[in-house]
Amino acid sequence: MPAPRVTVYTTPTCSRCDMTKKAFTKAGVPFDVIDVSENAQALEMVKALGHSSAPVVVVEGIENWSGFRPDHIARTASLFAVKA
Numbered sequence: 888m889p890a891p892r893v894t895v896y897t898t899p900t901c902s903r904c905d906m907t908k909k910a911f912t913k914a915g916v917p918f919d920v921i922d923v924s925e926n927a928q929a930l931e932m933v934k935a936l937g938h939s940s941a942p943v944v945v946v947e948g949i950e951n952w953s954g955f956r957p958d959h960i961a962r963t964a965s966l967f968a969v970k971a
Contacts, residue, residue, distance in 0.1 A: 890967050893918040896933050896943040903955040904942040910957065914964035 893911065895918050897904035911918050923930040923941065933943045938953040945951040946966075952959050 890917075891949055892947040893963060894921060894945045894947070895919070896921050896923050896929055896941060896945070898922065898924050898941045901941045906955045907942045907944065907960065910955075910960045911964075914960065914967075916960075916964050916967050 893916055895904065895907055895911070897908075897920055899922065908918070908920065921929045923933055923943075936943065936945070936951050938951070940953055942955070943951065943953050944956075944959065944963075946963050949963075949966075950959070
């Protein structure tokens with residue numbers, strides 16, 4: 888089964904967004920970044936998920952959350968771990 892697509896919805900001055908992106912990068916998790924201050928459709932989608940603060944992380948088909956969540960990041964990273 889292929890790894891899920893991970894998207895981080897951010898804003899330009901969000902320190903929690905930066906921490907989340909750095910943690911995913913350090914864990915080797917590929918992710919897309921979408922700035923909701925420049926993408927009204929993405930902002931509406933994030934709101935529809937029930938979130939009102941950045942970052943919002945969507946792990947396609949699995950889960951979504953808001954804020955810097957090392958526990959969720961670690962769980963997502965385990966989906967990308969090489970299986971021997």
